[in-house]
Amino acid sequence: MLSKSSILRTSGGLSTKRTMARFLSTTEASGLKVSSIEDSRPVSEISLVVRAGSRYEPKHADGVAHYLEKFAYKNTQARSGLRLTRESELLGGQLSSSLTRENLILTAKFLREDLPYFVNALGDVVENTIYNKYELDEEVAPLAKLEYELAHSTSSAYVALEAAHQVAFHTGLGNSILSHPLNPVSIDAIKNYAREAYAKANIQIVARGIDESDLSALIGSSKLSSLSAGSPLETPSTSVHSGEARIRAAPGNVNAVVIAFPTTGSSAANSILAQHLGTAVHSVKWSLGGSTPLGVAGRKTGTTIYATNAAYSDASLLYLTVEGPTAAAAKAGAIEAVNALKAVAATELTSEQLTRATAKAKFANAEALESSLSTVITPAVDTSITAATLKETAAALTSGKVALAVVGQVTELPYLDELF
Amino acid sequence: MSTFTQLEAISKYILSKPLLKSVFVPASRVFTEFAGYRKMGLKTEDLFIEENDVMQAAIRRLPPKESYERVYRIATAMQLSLSHKLLPKHEQLKPEEVSQYS
Numbered sequence: 451m452l453s454k455s456s457i458l459r460t461s462g463g464l465s466t467k468r469t470m471a472r473f474l475s476t477t478e479a480s481g482l483k484v485s486s487i488e489d490s491r492p493v494s495e496i497s498l499v500v501r502a503g504s505r506y507e508p509k510h511a512d513g514v515a516h517y518l519e520k521f522a523y524k525n526t527q528a529r530s531g532l533r534l535t536r537e538s539e540l541l542g543g544q545l546s547s548s549l550t551r552e553n554l555i556l557t558a559k560f561l562r563e564d565l566p567y568f569v570n571a572l573g574d575v576v577e578n579t580i581y582n583k584y585e586l587d588e589e590v591a592p593l594a595k596l597e598y599e600l601a602h603s604t605s606s607a608y609v610a611l612e613a614a615h616q617v618a619f620h621t622g623l624g625n626s627i628l629s630h631p632l633n634p635v636s637i638d639a640i641k642n643y644a645r646e647a648y649a650k651a652n653i654q655i656v657a658r659g660i661d662e663s664d665l666s667a668l669i670g671s672s673k674l675s676s677l678s679a680g681s682p683l684e685t686p687s688t689s690v691h692s693g694e695a696r697i698r699a700a701p702g703n704v705n706a707v708v709i710a711f712p713t714t715g716s717s718a719a720n721s722i723l724a725q726h727l728g729t730a731v732h733s734v735k736w737s738l739g740g741s742t743p744l745g746v747a748g749r750k751t752g753t754t755i756y757a758t759n760a761a762y763s764d765a766s767l768l769y770l771t772v773e774g775p776t777a778a779a780a781k782a783g784a785i786e787a788v789n790a791l792k793a794v795a796a797t798e799l800t801s802e803q804l805t806r807a808t809a810k811a812k813f814a815n816a817e818a819l820e821s822s823l824s825t826v827i828t829p830a831v832d833t834s835i836t837a838a839t840l841k842e843t844a845a846a847l848t849s850g851k852v853a854l855a856v857v858g859q860v861t862e863l864p865y866l867d868e869l870f
Numbered sequence: 871m872s873t874f875t876q877l878e879a880i881s882k883y884i885l886s887k888p889l890l891k892s893v894f895v896p897a898s899r900v901f902t903e904f905a906g907y908r909k910m911g912l913k914t915e916d917l918f919i920e921e922n923d924v925m926q927a928a929i930r931r932l933p934p935k936e937s938y939e940r941v942y943r944i945a946t947a948m949q950l951s952l953s954h955k956l957l958p959k960h961e962q963l964k965p966e967e968v969s970q971y972s
Contacts, residue, residue: 582931583931
């Protein structure tokens with residue numbers, strides 16, 4: 451049997467200790483926290499990571515974070531949305547925005563020499579966006595609706611995951627990321643939320659391929675420096691709950707079951723546990739991930755099963771997703787998936803299994819950082835987990851709170867008490 | 871439609887030159903007075919031809935109150951036109967009351 455050290459020897463023993471996190475230097479510029487890496491690439495990237503994701507939405511303005519995200523790069527006092535689009539096309543840059551449960555992320559990617567323009571443009575967006583009512587009616591709301599409907603009509607697993615979050619956390623993290631089209635979000639609610647969210651207390655700047663002193667100087671001369679200090683947005687303290695959500699879907703849709711295990715506090719063991727059980731990404735492309743318990747369970751029942759760990763700042767959610775062509779298959783898959791987790795709770799992993807899971811977790815973490823800088827704000831994976839800790843974690847998860855969400859033919863899909 | 875932007879550019883240019891300003895601004899006051907639409911309670915923007923996409927978009931984007939008042943002014947003016955009358959002096963728009971749509 452191959453051990454990790456023998457593989458490393460054959461590949462020349464490359465150092466595995468080089469991680470990106472090491473090169474991130476963190477400073478403060480004009481009251482904003484700035485983390486940057488200078489790696490001399492031709493393409494630079496700068497992200498404003500704003501702690502204003504869906505969990506911070508006020509109860510009376512559910513979905514406002516999604517609208518605010520869609521309002522990025524619209525008309526501002528200084529330049530119209532059209533001008534911003536044309537100018538960034540002229541420079542060959544890309545502006546994008548994304549929303550997670552915790553953060554609203556505005557990202558600009560551009561050629562090194564265009565740094566001043568894009569720092570200015572981002573500053574302009576957070577400080578000076580006008581939030582016209584007609585832009586909400588004509589562009590933002592239809593786009594938000596389209597995104598919601600697209601996400602909900604193409605993936606049963608996505609619907610199930612959103613429902614599982616709501617069951618597991620109720621408020622805060624339980625808010626759905628995308629705004630429901632029926633949500634009445636007013637332009638005033640968006641303005642208020644923007645004013646509170648776009649404040650120095652909430653914004654962290656993450657940059658790659660940018661000289662730190664240049665960046666500090668540019669931030670000082672851009673609109674970013676004149677943002678109000680503000681205070682962090684409020685969110686209810688996270689509590690976890692058991693329960694289930696059953697959502698009917700049209701026949702012919704994929705039947706999806708999400709079994710979620712919410713815990714408060716960060717759990718380092720969760721991501722390793724997920725890697726051991728088997729994630730959606732396999733080590734070899736197009737392979738089925740043969741050696742993972744969930745991969746095996748999936749093949750046995752004709753379903754796709756994978757584990758994911760969603761790490762949040764004060765909670766984490768390990769969830770098993772089962773997607774099956776029929777409700778019966780999905781039910782069988784869900785039972786197998788729970789059994790796989792129970793097996794970890796019953797017997798300790800062998801050292802080889804633990805090494806494999808740890809290595810995969812480490813790689814996934816470093817790779818996420820590589821593809822999107824904004825992930826630096828998620829907690830790093832602690833790789834010093836022992837088999838005993840992992841067993842305890844699994845046992846605690848199976849005996850703790852469980853949120854179940856099923857989407858599809860609800861009459862045939864499993865109930866929570868049938869799984870545990 | 872480029873004419874609105876052209877008009878705006880021209881008026882900005884005139885306002886930026888003291889000589890042109892001193893000629894055109896009084897002339898425009900006289901012109902508006904003679905045009906007489908304020909005596910029927912109309913604003914300049916109410917006279918724009920609205921059967922085109924640009925104006926339709928602009929009208930759609932008006933706040934509800936502005937939109938209502940615009941329709942009211944036009945209806946009043948139509949009635950005055952049919953009955954060959956002008957508004958009583960105190961109801962006519964004065965230059966200082968006329969503001970552009972917000």
